[in-house]
Amino acid sequence: MKFNSLIDMGLVQESGQTSQAPWGLINNIYSDIIFVKNTPILVNVFQEDINSLSMNYEFQLKDNSVNASIDDISENDIKKEVSRIFDLDFDLDKFYRYLSNDSKLKPSAKFCRGLRLFLAKDYFESFVSSIASANNSIIRWTKSISKIRQKWGNEIQFPSGTFYTFPSPEILKSVYEDDLGEYEGCGRTIEIECCIKNLKSCGVGYRAPYMKKTSEIFTIETDIQEIPTMKYEEAFETVLDLPGVGPKVADCILLYGFGFREAFPSDVWIKRIISYLYFPGKDISVDKVREFGMEKFGAYAGYVQLYLFHHARKSGLMKKLK
DNA sequence: GTTCAGGTGAGCC
DNA sequence: GGCTCACCTGAA
Numbered sequence: 001m002k003f004n005s006l007i008d009m010g011l012v013q014e015s016g017q018t019s020q021a022p023w024g025l026i027n028n029i030y031s032d033i034i035f036v037k038n039t040p041i042l043v044n045v046f047q048e049d050i051n052s053l054s055m056n057y058e059f060q061l062k063d064n065s066v067n068a069s070i071d072d073i074s075e076n077d078i079k080k081e082v083s084r085i086f087d088l089d090f091d092l093d094k095f096y097r098y099l100s101n102d103s104k105l106k107p108s109a110k111f112c113r114g115l116r117l118f119l120a121k122d123y124f125e126s127f128v129s130s131i132a133s134a135n136n137s138i139i140r141w142t143k144s145i146s147k148i149r150q151k152w153g154n155e156i157q158f159p160s161g162t163f164y165t166f167p168s169p170e171i172l173k174s175v176y177e178d179d180l181g182e183y184e185g186c187g188r189t190i191e192i193e194c195c196i197k198n199l200k201s202c203g204v205g206y207r208a209p210y211m212k213k214t215s216e217i218f219t220i221e222t223d224i225q226e227i228p229t230m231k232y233e234e235a236f237e238t239v240l241d242l243p244g245v246g247p248k249v250a251d252c253i254l255l256y257g258f259g260f261r262e263a264f265p266s267d268v269w270i271k272r273i274i275s276y277l278y279f280p281g282k283d284i285s286v287d288k289v290r291e292f293g294m295e296k297f298g299a300y301a302g303y304v305q306l307y308l309f310h311h312a313r314k315s316g317l318m319k320k321l322k
Numbered sequence: 323g324t325t326c327a328g329g330t331g332a333g334c335c
Numbered sequence: 336g337g338c339t340c341a342c343c344t345g346a347a
Contacts, residue, residue, distance in 0.1 A: 135328040140345065205343030210330085246330045268328075286329095 001079065002048070003055045005088040008114025009047055012086065015310055016138045017118040018130040018249075019256035021145040024163070033156065033163050034085070034121045036077050040165065042158040043082060053114045057082050063157045087117040087259070095303055104277045105304065108311035115306060119259050123227075124218055125166040126257030128211050131244040132204050133252065140203055147202040148172075169218035175199055177208050210244025217242060232260050247290065255302040264293030264301040272321040273312050 013022040013030055023030035029046045042060040047053065059078055083089065092114075099105040120126035128148075133141045145166075152171050153164035176185050176198035183192040199208035218224065227235045232254065239250040251265035264270075266289045274289045275282060284292070297304040312318045 131330095134330065135342085137328075137345080200343085203344065206341090207330090207343080244330070248329060 001057055001075075003057070003083065003086075003088055005055070006053050006092050006114050007055045007086060007088065007116055008053055008112075009045055009055055009086075011112065011115045011310070012118050015115060015118065015306065017256040017306075018133040018141075018252045019118055019120040019126040020122075020129055020166075021142045031160075031163070032121070033165050034078075034081055036073050036081050039073060040154075040156055041073075041078060042156075042160070042163060043078070044160075045082070045086075055086070055088075060158045060160060063159060081121075085119050085121055087119055090116060090303075092116070095300060098300055099304075099307070105307070107315075108307040111311040111314055112307045115310060117259060117261075117302070117306070118256060120257040122166060123224070123257060124169050124215075127214055127218070127242070127245075127253055128166075128172065130249050130252045130257065131210050131214060131242075132207055134207065134244065134246070134249050136207075144202045144204050148199075151175075151197055151202070169215040173212055173215035173219060175212070177212060207244055213243040214245075227254075227258060232262050235260060236263075247287070251290070255305075261302040262294060262299055264290055264297065264305050266290040266293065266305075269312065269318060269321075270305060270309060273308050273317070276317075276321055277308075 009030060013025070020032075023032040023045070025031075029044045031042060031044045033040050034043050035041070040062055042062075043057055044059070045055055045057045048056050057079075096109045099109040129141075129145055132144055136144075149164040149166055152167035152175060154167075156163055156165065178198050178200040179192050181198060183190070199211060204211060223238050227238060230238065235254055235258070236250055239245055239253050240247070245253070248265055248267050251263040254260040255263040255265055266274075266286050268286065270293070271284060271286045271289045274292065275284050278292070293305060294301050312321070
């Protein structure tokens, strides 16, 4: 089945949006489990040919599935969810016309043609993933998320193979934090050097307690459920209250997770890029850069951030700015 | 072996 | 309120 919207799937997957790690990649097909009406569905997405920049998808229900037949879930439900995750209704042509009006933004459109938001398939996953991304590299972050899924996610068999879901808040809030916790927790029945099923063993470092606490809050907090209906400012304050969530991570959760396109996630790289383009020779604080981006780009702030960041990454501007 | 990059939170003023 | 520094890991 096919979507006709312009999209570069490889670019979306590798763009480091913290709502989720890149989907599994085999033979140019990206695969992951999404949930439609609480039923796990394996989705494969791929480009028919590299030049077309349109996207195909197919799906599978799990093996031995008794209660989940395609009768309960319409193909249209699945299509709508895939379309939502890749933000396919966003009008890229209109956005490119907007970019072409600013000579500083214009080059990024060509470099990142077909780049779209990679929205959360699961809100909890986007919170934990974003917290794990703070002060981290994309490579290390991706490895950590993959380990978390393999250690605590549900293993589900599909016709084309075994996949792991992202673990639930109930599971993640009670996992061991580090080697010592695991050693003590299992009654010292194993050597401490052999402890491998704790959060720090996934390489998340000091973020482990933040991730556990946020998982616990997720099992009780009700405010979080209201975020999709909130205005941006209120949503920002709500998300900021969580441990391990500062302004940067909050904006990542709101933009990549929930699709608040007025968010302008600002880290040192965006600060360097914005300073280089709009305030040459000056040192603008990250906080000021965030204000500047939201004020100047308005409803397009999130997409502009996405495009500037990846243009800088791909064009070698980042190395130059460092 | 050492140094460094990368956001957040705690402790301090 | 603002400022400084520790936090963990892996790459250089």
